[in-house]
Amino acid sequence: MKIRSIILLILSLSVISGCSWLGWGEEESTEDETSGYTEVDFYEKIQSSLNASNWSVAISNLELLESQFPFGKYAEQAQLELMYAQFKTGDHDSSIAAADRFIRLHPQHPNVDYAFYVKGLSEVSQATSAFDNFLPTDNSRRDIGTARDAFGTFSELLNRFPKSPYAPDARKRLVNLRNQLGRAEIHVANYYFSRGAYLAAANRGRFVVENFQQTPAVPDGLAVMAQGYQMLGMQELSDHAVEVLAANYPEHPSLNQSGEFDFDKRLVGSGDSFLGKITFGLIERLRPPAFDSRAIYNRSVREAELIATNDEKKEEPRSIWNRISFGLVD
Numbered sequence: 001m002k003i004r005s006i007i008l009l010i011l012s013l014s015v016i017s018g019c020s021w022l023g024w025g026e027e028e029s030t031e032d033e034t035s036g037y038t039e040v041d042f043y044e045k046i047q048s049s050l051n052a053s054n055w056s057v058a059i060s061n062l063e064l065l066e067s068q069f070p071f072g073k074y075a076e077q078a079q080l081e082l083m084y085a086q087f088k089t090g091d092h093d094s095s096i097a098a099a100d101r102f103i104r105l106h107p108q109h110p111n112v113d114y115a116f117y118v119k120g121l122s123e124v125s126q127a128t129s130a131f132d133n134f135l136p137t138d139n140s141r142r143d144i145g146t147a148r149d150a151f152g153t154f155s156e157l158l159n160r161f162p163k164s165p166y167a168p169d170a171r172k173r174l175v176n177l178r179n180q181l182g183r184a185e186i187h188v189a190n191y192y193f194s195r196g197a198y199l200a201a202a203n204r205g206r207f208v209v210e211n212f213q214q215t216p217a218v219p220d221g222l223a224v225m226a227q228g229y230q231m232l233g234m235q236e237l238s239d240h241a242v243e244v245l246a247a248n249y250p251e252h253p254s255l256n257q258s259g260e261f262d263f264d265k266r267l268v269g270s271g272d273s274f275l276g277k278i279t280f281g282l283i284e285r286l287r288p289p290a291f292d293s294r295a296i297y298n299r300s301v302r303e304a305e306l307i308a309t310n311d312e313k314k315e316e317p318r319s320i321w322n323r324i325s326f327g328l329v330d
Contacts, residue, residue: 039065039068039069039072039073039074042061042064042065042068042069042074043065043074043077043078045061046058046061046062046065046078046081049061050081050085053088055085055088055089056089058081058085059082059085059086059089062078062081062082062085063082065078066078066079066082076102076106076109079098079101079102080102080111080114080115080118082098083095083098083099083102083115083118083119083122084118086098087118087121087122087125090125092122092123092125092126095118095119095122096119096122096123099115099116099118099119099122100119102115103115103116103119113157113160113161113164113166114166116153116154116156116157116160116161116166117157117164117166117169117170119153120150120153120154120157120170120173123146123147123149123150123153124146124147124150124173124177126146127144127146127147127150144180144181144184147177147180147181147184148181150173150177151174151177151178151181154170154171154173154174154177155174157170158170158171158174178212178215179215179216179217179298181212182208182211182212182215182216182217182218182221183215183216183217183294185204185205185207185208185212185217185221186204186205186208186217186220186221186224186291186292188204189201189202189204189205189208189221189224189228189291190224190288190289190290190291190292192204193224193227193228193288193289193290194288194290196288198228198231198232199228199232201224201227201228201289202224202225202227202228202229202232202237204221204224205220205221205222205223205224205225205228205241206221206225207221208220208221208224209221209222209225216293216294216297216298218249219245219248219249219252219293219296219297220291220292220293222241222242222244222245222248222249222252223241223245223252223254223261223291223293224289224291225237225238225241226238226241226242226245226254226261226263227254227261227263227289227291229241230261230263238261242260242261245261246259246260246261249297251296252293252296253293253296254291
């Protein structure tokens with residue numbers, strides 16, 4: 001009997017220690033490591049986390065600092081650092097909300113321009129994808145709502161603080177955003193062409209010409225107007241758009257060597273369709289107009305194509321032995 005009791009006791013202790021080893025039965029609450037911290041202690045710990053790029057720990061301590069010392073010496077600085085840490089972790093919604101809150105509560109703060117800047121960066125990041133650094137993507141084909149928000153934020157930053165240290169970078173980002181917004185309007189116009197909504201397409205082209213001057217989308221905006229008005233029977237408006245296009249952008253692909261607009265060029269297939277091949281080009285499916293001259297007028301696209309062409313020229317033809325040996329034998 002005594003031996004049985006000892007065995008049961010050993011089994012019970014084993015079960016208890018096993019549960020403890022597995023983490024069962026432990027209390028959820030643990031002693032707060034920051035218990036008894038002063039405001040200075042909090043700030044020093046936060047700076048250490050920020051310098052080490054330990055954003056999650058910094059965010060937790062920044063939130064604790066703000067809750068325990070809401071009117072302290074470092075409260076406002078902590079709010080600025082919190083929005084930046086949230087931006088670095090990819091929590092853009094929280095970063096934008098923190099920036100809006102700071103701007104609303106401290107409109108005269110000497111560093112309020114920084115809040116506008118971080119807000120704009122977060123909005124730009126929302127308009128991009130995680131694959132943009134690895135794959136060639138076209139941001140102008142996405143939902144441009146956040147791009148419009150970023151454009152408004154950076155515009156307000158420049159209007160209110162033209163001498164801000166963040167103004168130069170904001171101007172560069174505005175140029176890129178403006179180009180993106182203008183190109184998005186051309187994509188919409190091309191879609192309207194595909195749906196037979198020629199008036200809507202022409203209006204989009206006019207909107208680009210009037211509101212996105214000096215962007216690479218303007219030539220296509222004029223071409224959209226020329227094509228759309230011609231398809232609507234508004235010949236005078238179409239001729240005027242062609243005249244402006246030929247005078248300012250004579251190298252546009254819609255113009256022939258004589259400077260005349262080829263209205264039928266975009267309406268006929270390229271001859272590569274299956275229907276065109278099996279009928280030897282006798283039957284060709286018509287396609288709606290679509291304008292995209294970025295390869296000519298967009299500097300970034302043009303430079304990318306130039307680099308690709310130079311790389312192809314530098315690459316020497318490989319011999320048969322080089323191919324068979326996977327490059328081991330030249």
